[in-house]
Amino acid sequence: MYCFCFIIMFLALNVLKNRYGDLYGPDNVVLSGTHTHSGPGGYFQYTIYMISSRGFIKPSFNAIVNGILESIATAHENMVKGRVFINKGLVENTQINRSPLSYLNNPESERLRYTSNTDKEMVLLKMVADNGQEIGMLSWFAIHPVSMNNTNLHTSSDNIGYAAYLFEEEKNKGYLTGKGPYVAGFASSNLGDVSPNIQGPHCINTGDSCENLNNYCPIGGTKMCIAKGPGKDMLESTQIIGRNIYLKAKELYSTAFEEINGPIHSAHQWVDMSNITVQLNATHTGKTCKPALGYSFAAGTMDGPGMFNFTQGMIEGNSFWDAVRDAVLTRPSKETEECHKPKPILIPTGELSKPYPWHPNIIDIQIITVGSLAILALPGEFSYVLSFFIYLYICKEFESHGKTEMNVVLSGLCNIYTHYIATYEEYQIQRYEGASTLFGPHTLSAYIQLYRGLAKAIAEGTARDLPNLPEPPILNVTDLTFLPIIRDAKPLDRNYGDVLQDVQPKYRMGEVAEVRFVGANPRNSATNMTNFTFLTVEKYDNTSNHWKVMYNDASWDTRFTWQKDIWGRSTSIVQWHISNNTEPGTYRIQYFGHSKELLRPIRSFSGSSLQFEVSG
Ligand SMILES: *[C@@H]1O[C@H](CO)[C@@H](O)[C@H](O)[C@H]1NC(C)=O
Ligand SMILES: *[C@@H]1O[C@H](CO)[C@@H](O)[C@H](O)[C@H]1NC(C)=O
Ligand SMILES: *[C@@H]1O[C@H](CO)[C@@H](O)[C@H](O)[C@H]1NC(C)=O
Ligand SMILES: *[C@@H]1O[C@H](CO)[C@@H](O)[C@H](O)[C@H]1NC(C)=O
Ligand SMILES: *[C@@H]1O[C@H](CO)[C@@H](O)[C@H](O)[C@H]1NC(C)=O
Numbered sequence: 001m002y003c004f005c006f007i008i009m010f011l012a013l014n015v016l017k018n019r020y021g022d023l024y025g026p027d028n029v030v031l032s033g034t035h036t037h038s039g040p041g042g043y044f045q046y047t048i049y050m051i052s053s054r055g056f057i058k059p060s061f062n063a064i065v066n067g068i069l070e071s072i073a074t075a076h077e078n079m080v081k082g083r084v085f086i087n088k089g090l091v092e093n094t095q096i097n098r099s100p101l102s103y104l105n106n107p108e109s110e111r112l113r114y115t116s117n118t119d120k121e122m123v124l125l126k127m128v129a130d131n132g133q134e135i136g137m138l139s140w141f142a143i144h145p146v147s148m149n150n151t152n153l154h155t156s157s158d159n160i161g162y163a164a165y166l167f168e169e170e171k172n173k174g175y176l177t178g179k180g181p182y183v184a185g186f187a188s189s190n191l192g193d194v195s196p197n198i199q200g201p202h203c204i205n206t207g208d209s210c211e212n213l214n215n216y217c218p219i220g221g222t223k224m225c226i227a228k229g230p231g232k233d234m235l236e237s238t239q240i241i242g243r244n245i246y247l248k249a250k251e252l253y254s255t256a257f258e259e260i261n262g263p264i265h266s267a268h269q270w271v272d273m274s275n276i277t278v279q280l281n282a283t284h285t286g287k288t289c290k291p292a293l294g295y296s297f298a299a300g301t302m303d304g305p306g307m308f309n310f311t312q313g314m315i316e317g318n319s320f321w322d323a324v325r326d327a328v329l330t331r332p333s334k335e336t337e338e339c340h341k342p343k344p345i346l347i348p349t350g351e352l353s354k355p356y357p358w359h360p361n362i363i364d365i366q367i368i369t370v371g372s373l374a375i376l377a378l379p380g381e382f383s384y385v386l387s388f389f390i391y392l393y394i395c396k397e398f399e400s401h402g403k404t405e406m407n408v409v410l411s412g413l414c415n416i417y418t419h420y421i422a423t424y425e426e427y428q429i430q431r432y433e434g435a436s437t438l439f440g441p442h443t444l445s446a447y448i449q450l451y452r453g454l455a456k457a458i459a460e461g462t463a464r465d466l467p468n469l470p471e472p473p474i475l476n477v478t479d480l481t482f483l484p485i486i487r488d489a490k491p492l493d494r495n496y497g498d499v500l501q502d503v504q505p506k507y508r509m510g511e512v513a514e515v516r517f518v519g520a521n522p523r524n525s526a527t528n529m530t531n532f533t534f535l536t537v538e539k540y541d542n543t544s545n546h547w548k549v550m551y552n553d554a555s556w557d558t559r560f561t562w563q564k565d566i567w568g569r570s571t572s573i574v575q576w577h578i579s580n581n582t583e584p585g586t587y588r589i590q591y592f593g594h595s596k597e598l599l600r601p602i603r604s605f606s607g608s609s610l611q612f613e614v615s616g
């Protein structure tokens, strides 16, 4: 259970309303999340998303909301007139389809449209102010940012985060990571069936391929079937895939000459996705279902296998797990069971409401157009073929209203998370993506119908009149955590931030400087704080006699690790991987934290290493 790492923020819009009146609202704000296995969890109000984080973690939630708001406010306050250019190109050798057998189940007539079983196209926007200053870029590309696997315990960016890092480092020379004025955004698109682990699935015990319907290994089963590559470890893989994406973006950016012109329109609706009637053809209709997860959901994927003896491709349940389900959760209604067929239901989330509803029914659908550019904000992870359908129908819809040559961009993981969306044919196979298609086999048809409605409304200028259901509920989830911070402790003769093991006096580039401090729980520092770093690497400037911060915890050259013993005493380890382009000189490393002792308020503290020399 590892895939619930997504961002959804209702509160953000309310605060924006207080600050800017009606300028920003659900129509014209898109919150686009990322899929990562290396981020904090516990910020999503529906129960299923709280399971892997063992509860709702209010400090994480507040920090994320405040960070989003600060970003919007910063953007608002720095708004300037400018121009937008668009460019597109293919990114090669960077992704594979992780459910190729699902893809093959699509009709041949459909598959003949494509030259590959993944979408390789990157779409990029370049933004330049009227005074010529380059201010940012935004790109979309289909890839799961899961080069980092489940064993990584550091908060970290993944492949597209690394691409953004490289792009911003280049444009923001002289600034600390994340602090410069230039913004490079690498957003998700139709990533549903796309993996970055391009060596494909292999049994980690025998080395044999497990590219089969069930991603199953003869010895050890699903758990052993894992995909990796192309690097020697996950860090290197993240960097290789990230660099490929970055290099293509850089190329497209430098050759982006087609200008986007014209007015901005937006259309947004909340819809009850569990109750949409779809016109399949002249004689037949289909219906979406209450949300439910199938057996193969629990199998996970080759990018992160699940548990027990579940495999992908299960189109039949069994009496053992059905009995467990009925005893622990609830028995799905006959109607829901029928509706989802051939998916055997493992978790009937739409019929579970304690302590909070397990999945959303009310879903955001949204399109924003800027001149000839149409951005479809999709509420989940769409597979390739499916996105192409939507793409096609939306283009047709715009064309039928005289808007030819629209650039349609599919932006995944927007506004709310509804897991995966597979085509009707892919759904029949019930691999992970099909088992995680929440609203049943006709989910795709329903989305096509709904997004066509939005496109039509924009084209006809009637977006403001679209019917909108009551807003999705705000469940008022408060602190609900099975991972409370009890308290910090330290050795009697020490203070928080004291050095336990110091740096060496001299390092050469390519080496790792490391220092260990008396630490405290890092979550104490997360309490709704933004613009905070756990560490700095500082260089002594002999002309001004000052220490200058060279690196923070967002840099790829630094690592912050926290370890706790059974008495609650902890050690914070700060590493600096000294890269080959470091300026030689005198350096020191600092650590910043917050301690929380029994019956005392949270206290901030810091610690510093001795100074040391770095030479080439
Ligand atoms: C994760 O990647 C590391 C290499 O960075 C590897 O040693 C490990 O086996 C991988 N584990 C899983 C579960 O994928
Ligand atoms: C489902 O939608 C239909 C028509 O759109 C409506 O009449 C009905 O009340 C809805 N059912 C539920 C349970 O909301
Ligand atoms: C309409 O769709 C139904 C269900 O998929 C199918 O059985 C039927 O043959 C279709 N009819 C036509 C005319 O395509
Ligand atoms: C999984 O394990 C249960 C309990 O041991 C067993 O009843 C069931 O048949 C197994 N299912 C599969 C698909 O192996
Ligand atoms: C959550 O709190 C708000 C404001 O206090 C209230 O209007 C709303 O009804 C509450 N929602 C639920 C589901 O209790």
Ligand SMILES: *[C@@H]1O[C@H](CO)[C@@H](O)[C@H](O)[C@H]1NC(C)=O
Pocket (backbone or CB within 6 Å): 066, 527, 528
């Ligand atoms: C952060 O939390 C503290 C205490 O919980 C509160 O007083 C403060 O207003 C919060 N700050 C922000 C920016 O939300």
Ligand SMILES: *[C@@H]1O[C@H](CO)[C@@H](O)[C@H](O)[C@H]1NC(C)=O
Pocket (backbone or CB within 6 Å): 531
């Ligand atoms: C972030 O922190 C740095 C160092 O403490 C400070 O110089 C800077 O002004 C802060 N930025 C914001 C946006 O608060």
Ligand SMILES: *[C@@H]1O[C@H](CO)[C@@H](O)[C@H](O)[C@H]1NC(C)=O
Pocket (backbone or CB within 6 Å): 540, 542, 586
């Ligand atoms: C710079 O200052 C540091 C700290 O005072 C000192 O240790 C170092 O020798 C000086 N380096 C040079 C090149 O003067």
Ligand SMILES: *[C@@H]1O[C@H](CO)[C@@H](O)[C@H](O)[C@H]1NC(C)=O
Pocket (backbone or CB within 6 Å): 509, 510, 580
């Ligand atoms: C850094 O330089 C050393 C020595 O020249 C070289 O062996 C190493 O590969 C370089 N590391 C990187 C990451 O370029």
